[in-house]
Amino acid sequence: MLEExxxxxxxxxSDVASCISTRYFPLMLPDDAALPxxxxxxxxxxxxxxxxxFTDLVQVRLQIDTWATTYADARRAAQAIxxxxxxxxxxLPDGTAVAAATLLxxxxxxxxxxxxxxVTTDYRIIASR
Known part of the structure; x- marks a missing residue:
């Protein structure tokens, strides 16, 4: 699955991990989540x-939000991603083939x-089903 x-x-x-470690959640931020x-x-x-x-490819629009207590940390995490x-x-490491990934x-x-x-960022990712 693309998200995995x-x-x-x-x-x-390493740049992303230094910002968010493994704090990567579907849909909503847990109340007790450490930030960023x-x-x-x-x-x-x-x-x-x-x-x-149909082709074996799909176009996925994926929204990724970075959350932080400072603007600089939110921007830094968004840029690393x-x-x-x-x-x-x-x-991708799970075997999903990606043909293109662009920032929208x-x-x-x-x-x-x-x-x-x-920081809310939308990406278009063309990937295998």
Missing amino acids: GLFQLLTSD AVTYQRVSTVTSPTLNG QNAIEGFLGT SQMDTYESVARYYR
Whole structure:
């Protein structure tokens, strides 16, 4: 599964690991999570039809949020993740083949209730099913 392969890729990258260790959570940040940390969610999955059915590739839009108590830490973690993902071409540690990985958008926000800084980054990843 793409998300598991990305988790393995990111946590084995020394720059990412120095920022978030293994604090990589699906959908929502646990209340007791140490920061900086990352949440991720699959925003969409698009298949490509052909005359003979569908290709073995899917286009996945994946949102990755970095959370921190300082803006600098949130940006640093987001940049480390971007460096690891953007332009990646090859096979992820779980065996998922990636044909392309591009950054689509990035936005900085401040969550005033939680008092956390957040960088939201959307990637398009073309990968095997």
